[in-house]
Amino acid sequence: MIKKGYELETQVIEIFNVFYKEKLEEEKTTSFILEDIDFIKMLSDKTKEELQDETRGKFFHSKLEDEIFYKFIRRKDKFILIFMKLGGFVKGGCSS
Numbered sequence: 001m002i003k004k005g006y007e008l009e010t011q012v013i014e015i016f017n018v019f020y021k022e023k024l025e026e027e028k029t030t031s032f033i034l035e036d037i038d039f040i041k042m043l044s045d046k047t048k049e050e051l052q053d054e055t056r057g058k059f060f061h062s063k064l065e066d067e068i069f070y071k072f073i074r075r076k077d078k079f080i081l082i083f084m085k086l087g088g089f090v091k092g093g094c095s096s
Contacts, residue, residue, distance in 0.1 A: 031084040
């Protein structure tokens, strides 16, 4: 049985993998924000329907050897997706 939220988490990880090198490694930061125009087409229709403000979670990213926290926030009629390396946050804050 597939646990609830598995599809969303899988898609969030795919979105993260598309952007993390540019956003985290090249900009040398511990967090980044995407607007829905950057990622909304990468979500399935089912996930879009189930997506709510404050949807959040975390996953371990083996290449970064860190847990990544994510959170969706609704702003007017669109979503923003926030990613943050938890190790970077714990060790001294974050920058965007």
